[in-house]
Amino acid sequence: MNYYSLHHKSPKTTFKNAVVEGLAKDRGIYFPETITPLSKDFIDNIENYTNQEIAFEVIKQFVGDEIPTEKLKEIIEETVSFDFPVVKITDNIASLELFHGPTMAFKDVGAKFMAKCLEYFNQGNDKEVTVLVATSGDTGGAVANGFLGAKGVNVVILYPSGKVSDIQEKQLTTLGQNITALEVDGVFDDCQEMVKTAFLDEEITKTLTSANSINVARWLPQMFYFFFTYKELKKLNKELVFSVPSGNFGNICAGIMAQKLGLPVKHFVASTNVNDTVPNYLKDGKYTPKPSKATISNAMDVGNPSNFIRIQELFNNDFEALKNHFSSYSFSDDETREKMKAIYKESGYVADPHGAVGYLGLEKFGLNENEFGVFLETAHPVKFLDVVEGTLPVKVEIPAQIQKVINNKKVAIKASSYEDLKAFLME
Numbered sequence: 544m545n546y547y548s549l550h551h552k553s554p555k556t557t558f559k560n561a562v563v564e565g566l567a568k569d570r571g572i573y574f575p576e577t578i579t580p581l582s583k584d585f586i587d588n589i590e591n592y593t594n595q596e597i598a599f600e601v602i603k604q605f606v607g608d609e610i611p612t613e614k615l616k617e618i619i620e621e622t623v624s625f626d627f628p629v630v631k632i633t634d635n636i637a638s639l640e641l642f643h644g645p646t647m648a649f650k651d652v653g654a655k656f657m658a659k660c661l662e663y664f665n666q667g668n669d670k671e672v673t674v675l676v677a678t679s680g681d682t683g684g685a686v687a688n689g690f691l692g693a694k695g696v697n698v699v700i701l702y703p704s705g706k707v708s709d710i711q712e713k714q715l716t717t718l719g720q721n722i723t724a725l726e727v728d729g730v731f732d733d734c735q736e737m738v739k740t741a742f743l744d745e746e747i748t749k750t751l752t753s754a755n756s757i758n759v760a761r762w763l764p765q766m767f768y769f770f771f772t773y774k775e776l777k778k779l780n781k782e783l784v785f786s787v788p789s790g791n792f793g794n795i796c797a798g799i800m801a802q803k804l805g806l807p808v809k810h811f812v813a814s815t816n817v818n819d820t821v822p823n824y825l826k827d828g829k830y831t832p833k834p835s836k837a838t839i840s841n842a843m844d845v846g847n848p849s850n851f852i853r854i855q856e857l858f859n860n861d862f863e864a865l866k867n868h869f870s871s872y873s874f875s876d877d878e879t880r881e882k883m884k885a886i887y888k889e890s891g892y893v894a895d896p897h898g899a900v901g902y903l904g905l906e907k908f909g910l911n912e913n914e915f916g917v918f919l920e921t922a923h924p925v926k927f928l929d930v931v932e933g934t935l936p937v938k939v940e941i942p943a944q945i946q947k948v949i950n951n952k953k954v955a956i957k958a959s960s961y962e963d964l965k966a967f968l969m970e
């Protein structure tokens with residue numbers, strides 16, 4: 544499978560190169576050259592397939608012959624090794640719980656898949672690859688965990704000091720081995736900017752790649768759980784509406800890709816916090832990125848979502864077509880807290896702030912009686928312990944995978960400017 548850059552100034556490249564490079568030379572993000580729908584027979588009989596078989600069917604055209612079938616199946620086995628429960632909250636709304644993996648956020652799926660692909664592609668190469676990643680919270684932990692021990696791969700994680708939760712910080716600063724954390728004096732956008740600068744810096748001779756959702760190997764496997772959900776809910780005979788709490792818009796973009804592959808989905812709602820660049824765009828057609836604002840759903844504090852350009856490409860840059868299949872709404876922290884309380888009161892369900900934003904999006908969209916809404920519960924409530932326990936009358940039990948890191952010692956290198964990152968990379 545070939546990929547092209549959405550800036551259209553670099554040559555097409557293979558899956559392998561797209562994974563190893565992350566971004567194209569012209570700084571554009573990669574997009575698959577062809578998208579072939581899966582057979583109707585497969586979709587109609589999806590309940591007869593295991594999650595592993597579904598994932599293989601979904602991803603194989605995007606990998607092509609660049610990873611042998613048996614190896615790809617092995618990678619998938621490790622990627623979807625946990626549950627993806629769809630939990631009914633009301634008559635017409637369910638939570639798709641994506642937090643049953645090792646770091647308890649949906650990013651475990653993409654991070655593991657990418658780590659295994661990169662390790663495969665770099666085997667037998669004596670030059671190490673350095674993965675540079677900026678995180679607003681969850682990416683760091685998922686990438687650290689997914690890449691831990693990957694041979695020939697070093698990982699450098701940049702995170703904004705004081706702006707990720709304690710548990711998130713522990714998840715990305717305590718693993719050691721091939722994982723290094725840089726604690727940046729700034730906000731997420733500063734971290735992302737430093738990463739971008741490093742990619743452009745010709746004095747850095749290390750092979751750099753990105754593990755943000757711009758990387759096709761992190762982005763594409765996120766299609767899997769949209770298919771798993773359809774498999775679960777098909778028997779309801781309703782039209783599905785997905786609401787995806789969105790920051791960089793990689794997750795929702797994967798959902799739209801799944802739809803392109805033939806997955807029956809009625810509508811997508813991108814639910815955001817007050818970082819409302821996309822909701823504003825849908826109002827007036829003007830895309831105006833702005834600096835991110837800190838919120839209680841911090842994994843979505845993104846002012847210039849890097850995957851939105853892929854969504855536009857999926858709709859052939861047709862604004863009207865986009866608006867017919869895709870809505871986006873923004874919610875404040877107060878609305879989010881109120882919704883967490885309301886959900887808890889009505890059903891006893893504990894939603895984390897991101898999930899609550901997703902729920903709000905479904906309500907604002909307004910489901911009709913033929914529709915069934917699914918919001919993605921993108922992280923376990925324990926990852927936002929202060930907010931959840933400060934809002935709801937609950938004590939969140941600390942799951943085993945969190946307990947494991949919570950008492951470990953944080954190790955991070957302070958960085959206040961690009962020069963600090965550069966010095967580290969030149970060592």
Ligand SMILES: *Cc1c(COP(=O)(O)O)cnc(C)c1O
Pocket residue numbers: 648649650680681682756788789790791792793794795842843897921922
């Ligand atoms: C990363 C993340 C998001 C945003 O996902 P995108 O793919 O960047 O839109 C939402 N919720 C949680 C908990 C996350 O970690």
